[in-house]
Amino acid sequence: MTISAGTGAKAVLRRYLDALTEGDLTAVAGTFAEDATWSIHGTMPLSGIKRGRSAIMEFLSNAVALYQPGTQTFSFGEITAEDDRAVLEWRVRGTASATGLAYDNSYCGVFRVHDGRITEVREYLDSLHAAQVLFRPPADR
Numbered sequence: 389m390t391i392s393a394g395t396g397a398k399a400v401l402r403r404y405l406d407a408l409t410e411g412d413l414t415a416v417a418g419t420f421a422e423d424a425t426w427s428i429h430g431t432m433p434l435s436g437i438k439r440g441r442s443a444i445m446e447f448l449s450n451a452v453a454l455y456q457p458g459t460q461t462f463s464f465g466e467i468t469a470e471d472d473r474a475v476l477e478w479r480v481r482g483t484a485s486a487t488g489l490a491y492d493n494s495y496c497g498v499f500r501v502h503d504g505r506i507t508e509v510r511e512y513l514d515s516l517h518a519a520q521v522l523f524r525p526p527a528d529r
Contacts, residue, residue: 400474405464413448477495487524
């Protein structure tokens, strides 16, 4: 399978990351297929499958509110890609809005691309750390 430089998994993922770091939500949305899915494993409030471009954009937009303004930072590793898949490792740091605790977590995402758009993301992270830092524990009963 031959993928052109502009629509291949690595090129599409780079466009997504560029748009994300520039805060260009219109360009971010344009990197996803209309029927794309984003899965987060675990049992925290963010876990599950987001289905469709609009659900993914709502998820990404709402994720910003998990951090105190101006504290969230990203660092991205290299993209490894073959055929229609790309793998990316990244790190997120910030101060959680809900708890005031420092957040520092490493992520890995497997991205699938078709016809120049992201069709699937499977995201892996330390979900226990995310749950404990980003979300208030349930009230004692």
